[in-house]
Amino acid sequence: MSPKALLSLIVLGVLLLVASQGLYVINETERAIKLQFGEVVDNDIKPGIHWKVPFMQNVKRFDARVLTLDTNPSHFLTSGKKYVIVDSFTKWRIKDVNSYYKATSGNRQEASNLLANLVNKGLRDEIANRTLHEVVSGERDQLMTKLTAALNTQTQDDLGIEILDMRVKAVDLPDDLSASVYNRMSAEREREAREHRSQGKELSEGIQADADRQKTVLEAEAYRDAERTKGEGDAEAARIYASAYNKDPEFYAFTRSLKAYTQTFSQGDVLLLEPDSDFFRYMKDAKGK
Known part of the structure; x- marks a missing residue:
């Protein structure tokens, strides 16, 4: 190899070394600063390809992500x-x-x-x-x-x-405070439970008392209506009996006597009466005279 070719190779190698030391790339996920002999000369290098002076400047990279x-x-x-x-x-x-x-x-x-x-x-x-x-x-x-x-x-x-x-x-x-808080919460819930139960019992007694009152009122009103209906029925029956009696008093007296005979003689007991008693009136005469 000739001296000229060797010199060219040496120069090319030096240029490549300088380029490799001078060129650098900042990624999108990085932030960087450039230092020269420890002093900041560029405090915010953007992403991309940049140049620095070899052996005099150096670059510090930092993670720019969250x-x-x-x-x-x-x-x-x-x-x-x-x-x-x-x-x-x-x-x-x-x-x-x-x-x-x-x-x-x-x-x-x-x-x-x-x-x-x-x-x-x-x-x-x-x-x-x-x-x-x-x-x-x-x-x-x-x-x-x-x-x-x-x-x-x-x-x-x-x-x-x-x-x-x-x-x-x-x-x-903390464990000791957790136990204290738990006990206090438990006591508070127990107090609320007792209060709810007391309110429920009070409400239950009120409902029961109102139901008993309504029951008494309904029974009294039903008894009143029943007695009224019964009285009206008795009055109507008496009116019908009276009307029938007035139409034929003799027949009414005859049927009453027959009913009395039936009820009396069905007992099978001894009955002491005078022969001319009014009880035997229809036995002596069909017309009761």
């Missing part, structure tokens, strides 16, 4: 001096690459630790202003919304991090 900070459950004190165990998570991403690099040196673990401290402090302050009921069931969404807005302002200024969302996975009570 990341999750899943903190360990922590104890917090409510305004009523009751402890709760809160398990939460935070969705965040890099907003300002320059601020993020200055605050964390580009170390994601360092960023997570700093963010976790801010989240715990925010939760502690917010829960300390609320009662146990408000934290457990009353104002959890409102608490998270307020805390997200407050922390977002602080983290963007201090860490270059944007907080997208904060959620509470669980709010538990």
Whole structure:
């Protein structure tokens, strides 16, 4: 190989080395900054192909996707001096690459630790202003919304991090407090049960008394109507008997005597009467004379 060809190969190799060291690619899922001797010269490199001065400048890449900070459950004190165990998570991403690099040196673990401290402090302050009921069931969404807005302002200024969302996975009570709350809830439900049973018994007695009163009234009205109907029937029967008697008094007297004979002689007892008694009037004479 001639010296000229060898020189050309050397020059080509140097150019390739310089190109490989100078050209770099930033993906869509990345954010980057360019450093020159440790000083930031480009604090927000967009995705695409870029150039840097070989051996003088270097590029730091960071994950630009939405990341999750899943903190360990922590104890917090409510305004009523009751402890709760809160398990939460935070969705965040890099907003300002320059601020993020200055605050964390580009170390994601360092960023997570700093963010976790801010989240715990925010939760502690917010829960300390609320009662146990408000934290457990009353104002959890409102608490998270307020805390997200407050922390977002602080983290963007201090860490270059944007907080997208904060959620509470669980709010538990310590074992001793859980037993106390359970006993208090049990006593409260028992009190409500006794109150409901008392109200039910009172209502039952009222219904029973009203039913007994209605029964007495109905029976009295039925007895009154029955006696009235019976009296009307007796009066009607007496009227019919009287009318029949007035039509033929002699026949009526004859039928009464026959009925008296039948009832008297069917007994089989001894009857002592004088022969000329009026009882034997129709036995002596068919016309009763």
